[in-house]
Amino acid sequence: MKKTRGGGDEAGRFAYEGLDRVIHEKARLGVLTSLVAHPKGLLFGDLKQLCGLTDGNLSRHLQILQEAHLVETVKTFESNRPQTTCRITAEGRKQFLDYLTVLEQVVRDAAAATRSEEASSSPLGLAST
Amino acid sequence: MKKTRGGGDEAGRFAYEGLDRVIHEKARLGVLTSLVAHPKGLLFGDLKQLCGLTDGNLSRHLQILQEAHLVETVKTFESNRPQTTCRITAEGRKQFLDYLTVLEQVVRDAAAATRSEEASSSPLGLAST
Numbered sequence: 073m074k075k076t077r078g079g080g081d082e083a084g085r086f087a088y089e090g091l092d093r094v095i096h097e098k099a100r101l102g103v104l105t106s107l108v109a110h111p112k113g114l115l116f117g118d119l120k121q122l123c124g125l126t127d128g129n130l131s132r133h134l135q136i137l138q139e140a141h142l143v144e145t146v147k148t149f150e151s152n153r154p155q156t157t158c159r160i161t162a163e164g165r166k167q168f169l170d171y172l173t174v175l176e177q178v179v180r181d182a183a184a185a186t187r188s189e190e191a192s193s194s195p196l197g198l199a200s201t
Numbered sequence: 202m203k204k205t206r207g208g209g210d211e212a213g214r215f216a217y218e219g220l221d222r223v224i225h226e227k228a229r230l231g232v233l234t235s236l237v238a239h240p241k242g243l244l245f246g247d248l249k250q251l252c253g254l255t256d257g258n259l260s261r262h263l264q265i266l267q268e269a270h271l272v273e274t275v276k277t278f279e280s281n282r283p284q285t286t287c288r289i290t291a292e293g294r295k296q297f298l299d300y301l302t303v304l305e306q307v308v309r310d311a312a313a314a315t316r317s318e319e320a321s322s323s324p325l326g327l328a329s330t
Contacts (some may be wrong), residue, residue, distance in 0.1 A: 087253030185238035
């Protein structure tokens with residue numbers, strides 16, 4: 073059993089500071105994963121389909137991602153019809169990769185935790201005084 | 202390049218419906234990972250340390266997790282001092298494992314996406330008409 077009491081070396085072990093809330097939100101996580109997979113950009117409508125979002129929801133999340141400089145949108149015309157292409161920025165890619173490192177740690181911790189369950193023996197997990 | 206346009210077979214590919222918002226929130230993800238690692242329970246103070254949370258924040262998140270029946274708290278006395286022990290429920294463990302399966306998929310998708318970047322060649326990622 074690892075020592076955790078009294079702010080010891082395990083303090084903050086599961087704080088996951090690197091899980092940036094702008095990226096971690098479920099819909100935005102899907103948007104960024106889609107855009108990382110398509111670095112040259114995705115049309116708004118294609119991104120909407122991939123992420124299973126409504127127009128309004130995708131617009132709202134794109135705005136938050138743009139304000140954080142993680143994503144950029146470019147308006148173009150195709151056969152006289154306006155189109156919006158969404159792209160991840162270099163900064164967005166960097167921050168997403170940093171986030172991914174923490175997310176991989178979460179998965180490793182959680183997988184290890186579920187495996188170690190049967191090995192636990194202390195009555196309340198930790199000493200209580 | 203995979204087909205994504207027009208609600209084809211890739212629609213919702215990055216929707217990640219299984220990322221339950223009750224579990225996915227950053228602080229609660231830390232709380233649940235801690236509790237899965239200590240199935241016999243953790244004292245409130247130890248859990249607070251592990252997750253790097255304040256009393257107020259941990260209380261608020263525990264209440265949400267209790268209302269979702271994922272976590273239970275037990276009040277006991279130790280040397281006449283009241284103590285709160287937090288434990289994950291059987292239902293909480295089950296839902297956390299389901300969540301973890303989706304989270305692992307996110308990590309796989311994102312890792313694959315970052316690797317496939319250089320292979321992408323279509324000017325805007327997808328056809329536009």
